[in-house]
Amino acid sequence: MSAKSIAVLTSGGDAPGMNAAVRAVVRAGISKGFGVLGVRRGYNGLLSGDVEEMNLRSVSDIIGRGGTVLYTARSPEFNTPAGVQKAAEACKKLNVVGIVVIGGDGSFRGARDLTGAGVPCIGLPGTIDNDIASSEYTIGFDTAMNTAVEMIDRIRDTAESHDRCSVVEVMGRRCGDLALQVGVAVGATSILVPEVEWDFQKDIIDRMRFAQKSGKQHFIIMVAEGVGGTTELAKKIQETTGIETRATILGHVQRGGSPTLRDRVVASEMGYRAVELLEAGSSNRVVIMRGGKIVDLDITEALSMQRVFDKKLYDIALQISI
Secondary structure (H helix, E strand, O other), X not given: OOOOEEEEEEXXXXXXXXXXXXXXXXXXXXXXXXXXXXXXXXXXXXXXXXXXXXXXXXXXXXXXOOOOOOOOOOOOOOOOHHHHHHHHHHXXXXXXXXXXXXEOHHXXXXXXXXHHOOOOEEEEEEOXXXXXXXXXXXXXXXXXXXXXXXXXXXXXHHHHHHOOEEEEEEOOOOOOHHHHXXXXXXXXXXXXXXXXXXXXXXXXXXXXXXXXXXXOOOEEEEEEOOOOOHHHHHHHHHHHHOOOEEEEEOHHHHOOXXXXXXXXXXXXXXXXXXXXXXXXXXXXXXXXXXXXXXXXXXXXXXXXXXXXXXXXHHHHHHHHOO
16 A cells, blocks of 8 residues: 555435546546545445555446445444544544545535544535535536436426326425426426425416417426425316326436536546645645636635525526426
């Protein structure tokens, strides 16, 4: 094992493109003279010693694979001061001089705590929800959108054949970006997101009836997970309009699958930048996308930022998806 090593782990929910980021970290790290350790199952792996030394061939052919070859898990033990200290001591024993953490805000908080315990960390935003306020784009978002669009295009085929209304729920507990972007892409009549208050009569029924006057007979209603009540909403629409209405919750199909070109490239750029930062002695940073460019920001500052919902795109959808 090299005298100085960096480690890489994936934490929280899996996202397509995480493997591309792991690959970039491993190969960039080796090219810069580091040993590289892969930590399995997130912060749990640091606590349990579930760590393996990586080489160039360890990451062969993973760039196109979904999920994460390092696996992921949440760690209640690590979320305690004693757990953080235990993980820091494990890093010192392994001669780890820095860790790249791929995940969401919860993972970044862990990276910040571990940095405070003396282990430099760099975060990469990996979540299909695109709900990290500091970054305009997160690894996995593009793949999840494309997967949802493909599924909903299929749903629309059968909805059109039967003059049905389909209420489709996509992921996004606190963030409506996935529902908004996909809703625009599939021409959803209504898009319901946590960020915007909505009225059943005005935002669903009235829009459906207006569209019916121009000859439209089938409808897609897009619902973000954070709005909830998808099955009940479908029943209420059918009772109110008399139109046969079905609810579909896409669920974890959105997490899986081979990452798109964009996710592979962005993840590769971000992974390489993380290693550059560790090489330069930087720590407590998160690699983000801003203005289409890969930059970095202090983790504490990043965690304090508030998300800005794209209300303009939402308003555009109201005008053209009818």
